[in-house]
Amino acid sequence: MPTIDDLPTELILAIFAFMDPKTMISASSACRQWYKLYSLPEQQYKVAQHRYSVADGPPNDEWPASRRLEALRAHQARWRTLSWAKSHTFNNDTGDQWECFSGVYGRANRFQNCIMFNKAPSVVVNSDESMWSINVPIPIRDFCMDSYQDLVVVMNAENQRSRRDVHFLSMSDGRPHPRAKYPLVSEDISSVWPYDSGCTIEIYGEHVIILFRGYTYPTTGAQRFSSVLIIWNWITGEKMMRLSSSGNNFVDSFCFLSPDHVLVGRRTYPSTPSAQSSLEVYCFGKGLQHINMRRFQLPKLAADASLNYLELLCQAVPTPNHHAWRPFYTSPSNRICMISVYYSNEVSYRWVNYIVFASTFLKTFPNEETNLGIVDPEEFRYISTVPWKDWSLQTRITSWNSERSVYKAVTYGTRIVRLLPAANPGRYRIQICDFNPYARSQIKDALGVNKRETGIIKQKKLDGFGMDLIGRVDEMQRDVKQNEDVATVNYRYIASAPARFPLDSIFAEPIFSALPYLETTTVEDFEVRYVMMDFENIYLLDHDEVQVLSL
Template sequence: MGSRALSFINLPVELVCDVLQLLSIRDLLQCNLVCKRLQKIINESSALQFTIELSRCRMVPNLTSELSFSARLRLLRDRENAWKTLNPTSRHQMKLAHSGTIYEFSGGVYGVGKESNHRTAYITFYDLPSSASGEQLSTTHHFPDVNVVDFTMDPTQDLLVLVALNSDSSHMYNLHLRKLSTNEPHPSAPAPILPCHERRLGLDTPDNAVQIQIFGDAIGILVKESLLSLRAHFEIFKWRNVFPNSCQVKSLVGIDDFSFLSDDHFLLAQPNGMLDVYSFAGSISDENNPVYRASYELPALSPAYSFWYISLSSNPIPGYSGHAGEGEQKAYHCSPTNRIHACCLYVYQPSLPDGDTVYPFVFFFHPQALLNYQHHLKMSSTRPDLDQYLRRKGINKVHIHDEDDDDVPSSSNLNDTGLPSPDTEPSSPHSGHHSSGSFVLFDGTSSELLDFFTPQATNPGSSSMLFDVSPTSSEHMLSPGCQTPALPVPWEAWGPPNTRWFRGSLSQDWQRSVYGLRSVDCVVDRAALDSFKRGDARLNQHSETDQNDSEADTEHDSGSESDEDGFVDVNEIPFTEGDIERQLGCTVTLPKFVRVRDFNPYSVSKALDELPPDASPLPNQTRSSPKLRSPVDRERAGFVAEMVRDRGGHKRVVTEATTMNVRNVFMEDVSSSLPYVETISKDDFNVNEAMMDDCRILLVKRDKGRNSKGIIILDM
């Protein structure tokens, strides 16, 4: 009796699905094109569709989720649709027991400290998912014997890190490692207290600015010394390791900020406008850690201007694995390796007597743009105008890193789905070509799975950024790793194809306003601004926020009128007082729309498909400003154009390269090309700022002292 071979196609559907689930996402999408039977199986399998949708949204699954695949798929699609339309599934008001100037928002937990006698006496932690049910669960931890100056937390590890000042120690600070749930020493930490920043007699003061971040089993802390901002100390601890468990970078010229590009690379922003990439691996306390890899230039400033401050931020941090609060279903979370970074630049004119002339900008970039530093450095070393470039920089001798291919960071070889990164053959940065593969739309049709532009360098023109990479530069950066200065990567080689620029605002807190591949901020309702200019006393009465807020907004009951154009020169605004209202010359809290920008290539592709047939993607255009009388007025309008919008419910797709008029702050106007989708909410809210995570938006109302008065939560 003859036997017939059983083909894969004829296996039971359950077995076929089990096999397909083992494939990479790219192979799975290709299988959809093989035959109708495989296409039907893939389209009707909740597990396979959930895998595909996660890849499109640049998410990763929560392996401990108990939800069925059909429930996970429905949750993902509903939430992504809510983000796309900015139509939240629910909204509720969260009342705070107290306000404070230090706060943290991570993993569905919002913590805010309460100051007493110039120290943080206690911190209250609110479980945000519980507030949707009306319970609003919270926990308060007191610190009677610890002088807390800052804190951070990771709910996924039940970890709370307190930064405390030392008064009788050889180190300036102690990092206290505690359980977030109980305030007890964390059992996974061999040492519950980590000393940081060795004290130097006569040079250290207790009013240093401190920034801290947790990323998995490591903690990064930056101490920016107040003494003329000329010194800085950056240190990384592996908090689960026994001593010695840290490496550090000390700088005599200062460090403005830091951000982790991956789980083994970090980025330092220098005051002279240079972004430095470092790596660390193996034993954290090895004398070769961290290793200096490359420097990236920012656009060249005009001679009269200087960088005042540079801020870096991105969320979620590497190592984040999601957190399910009370009553929250966590089926997936944003990929820590596929996220957008924000860089805020504050530029000023030091020659002016008041010193308050600040021009804010913000640009967004994907970390892969900086992790491909070997390619950038090799391309820069072969540029035709290299000799002229070196002479203009004052460089007599320079060393170009030429590392082996097997030393490329692992994050540059694989993306978060485990797929090889696109080819890195040189191409024009403005060609508009993406790396692509097939994927399946909801209806089973085939399209392109767009990815970010492959970071590449062409033969750029000359850059006039004044950066000294003579041996004195390496003396300023006293890191124990590579000390040989490398030729910096010019802005023209990496910036225009891999970034998107906007004029900034002194009120935006980008550290909490970027999450995954999205950013959120607030823009003023122009009708509200016009009402204020007309002296309308009922300005705030129509806002939904005020109707639900039982606290009276009494701090804005008096003030002077703005100028007749409704704008105030940003030069007159001290940074410490920065908010949108002050920059616009208003004395009340204006209603604002919520604006979300999505840099996910798939979101851009879908938005383009949904455009009407006669529509086209738009450049970064804004409403024309009122007729202005003088160059000063035109300067004012230029820096508030991004803060004001005519209406809500607006959406646009921006795919073309745009050139921003920088008002002569930089040597040339800045071009950028990173595609995005912008959505503005239909409703307005009487709030000061917005924050976000993967499934909610927090709208914060603050008083004159910048303390939180209340928070509106929009659940997506």
């Protein structure tokens, strides 16, 4: 919304010329009173929540608005300079099943029916790291966890032919979770072949999603795909949604957009050129008989191009409570999704990432109208299709290669974490890409909050340009220094770019890079294989250990 600040100074002075002194005194007094109220900690904290894309935590008498504001500013300053306050390392067996969510790294020893947890420290509330383990009553095929709900979801590894058992257990002791009405649910996955191809599990609030993956297998004259996605309310045991592959339309990946919305990637097989891979958003919160769906089209491909792989990334946000308390946490309504796609044609191949806010998908459900016309729970008759041209202007396109990262905890809030190769083989720098619209203006705020970080910002206009997937974009670089000789991080701001066709002509229609973002890259490099993050920590995974950097 335009404000008086948007007007030219000359025009404002002309307005003042028509005001009598009494009116000017009244206006000045009102402005001073407004500024005085705006400067109160309660109002400043409210503004800071919006500015930093966080939500307020539960009430706590020991944490008034002034203390929360101070802690939030310091927390954001540490992220801006990637200045971790604590660091610790623990052993890790890459042969184990492992997960990272809500500040806890868990790994499962499938031969001992045991899950070990490493909880990261919290600089914000000044808590130390902790470790514990639980024994579970079944062999572990896969698992997922949410420490804020004391919940671990475990998939049974025993051969059950076409059925799979899912257990809802306590992270504290491995027993059936006391809030789960049915701590064990069993599901028929006979449509998935082979039965033990693998699965993906995610938790968001009361809902658990499991994608049972299948392989491609030959049939008469063609290849077919098989996979099943199932959503449960783990507290009531109610099945909220079941979605299967249909013909050559494969359910490839998914991610939560909210506790009641899921984004699903549909990939078509190259033998069906008339079909188009797409993204589908399902609103399932009202149960099987009341599911709404929106389909978002991806850009059309050139005649010789195909989509070979699709992965959706949007980390769920745990909600603090009196058992797992935080003064503030990532705003659930302001999160980045990254859709990583592998394309190829006759002469080339490349990774393409579509980066978009979850709200872009969710705003197509304004009234949450009910789909009362369905007959089969998997028949969604009333489908609203959003063409690529209608949502592309809210999307960033990058060509980041995904081979040196891991498809877990790569996104969190408005940030994406990456690894950049350093000069020495096997060593990488950490890069945070922040899509917060206020990120660029916060660079100057990153210094001076912590007295030991009285750095110097050196700004220079680069002679060259930065290369993005769709063309050249101007960039601004800032080196944050602790003294004149040692830089700790490098900043680079990537602006929006116009519509272009890529040089290798994978696409048959224009693509865009509309979302600007700020890159923050460490000068220091690390020996690391994978990188992950959450609200307060960065995790560096090597062959046999995990280093946790707590900010």
